[in-house]
Amino acid sequence: MKKWIFFIFPLVIISFFAYEYIEFAEAPRTLLAVENDQVYRGELLLVSRDFSISEQxxxxxxxxxxxxxxxxxxxxxxxxxxxxxxxxxxxxxxxxxxxxxxxxxxxxxxxxxxxxxxxxxxxxxxxxxxxxxxxxxxxxxxxxxxxxxxxxxxxxxxxxxxxxxxxxxxxxxxxxxxxxxxxxxxxxxxxxxxxVGFPHSAIMHKENWVLEEYLAYLREHRQYKTTVQGIKYEITYYEMVEGLEVPVIPERPYYISGDNMSGVIVTVER
Ligand SMILES: [Zn+2]
Known part of the structure; x- marks a missing residue:
């Protein structure tokens, strides 16, 4: 076997992991302040027999x-x-x-x-x-x-x-x-x-979840990551607390919706 193979092979392996790391590592984030009443605004609000709509x-x-x-x-x-x-x-x-x-x-x-x-x-x-x-x-x-x-x-x-x-x-x-x-x-x-907006409708369709199940999943697991139509999405649930700040990626689109119960869902496009 040629000697150069011993150099090329590790190089390929290292490049692969470096690519994966760059791709999935935390992109630089900035913190965004979220107002308390955001819990009651947005496209993912759960309104049902148990939860009524708020003024906001x-x-x-x-x-x-x-x-x-x-x-x-x-x-x-x-x-x-x-x-x-x-x-x-x-x-x-x-x-x-x-x-x-x-x-x-x-x-x-x-x-x-x-x-x-x-x-x-x-x-x-x-x-x-x-x-x-x-x-x-x-x-x-x-x-x-x-x-x-x-x-x-x-x-x-x-x-x-x-x-x-x-x-x-x-x-x-x-x-x-x-x-x-x-x-x-x-x-x-x-x-x-x-x-409910995209990509939430796509996730609920794929997982066969109704809104109650989707929100329950997010509250329990805090995060759902997915790629839909070539775009990477990171959906994260935050319990509302006084002075809540959530990380978003600068210059990338993000959307925030309350759940009409106790938290907010932040959707970040990667
Ligand atoms: Zn109807």
Missing amino acids: GLPNDIVMLGDYKSMAPELWVPDTSIRISRNLLQNLGLMLKEAKKDRVDHFMINSAYRNLDTQAQLYKEMGSEYALPAGHSEHNLGLSVDIGSTDGSMDTAPEGRWLEQNAWKYGFILRYPKNKREVTGIQYEPWHFRF
């Missing part, structure tokens, strides 16, 4: 759907007075445009944002079996939408099937799946989609 969690980008219909031209709007978050509508529009490419385009919208008074009225009319009290519905957050199909019921229509398989790619999740009633406390709702 109320959306501030609600518009009349009739005025902004052009943002989701694929959507049939039976009631133009439906109110919706502009951000949600924009993401919904992007998703439905993709569905149309797959020739699935008979979508209709039944409900999006509801204010607390409307929710209270609904609860009074429908009762606790079919509605949630004011402040306990995701519709009060402005992050959920009830989508229907003009081709029949969502559990069998192509629109329902398509969304169940693809919504995660656009930041949405089927919030109350069939086999998760014990976890969510809500029966299967093939029409109710919740916006």
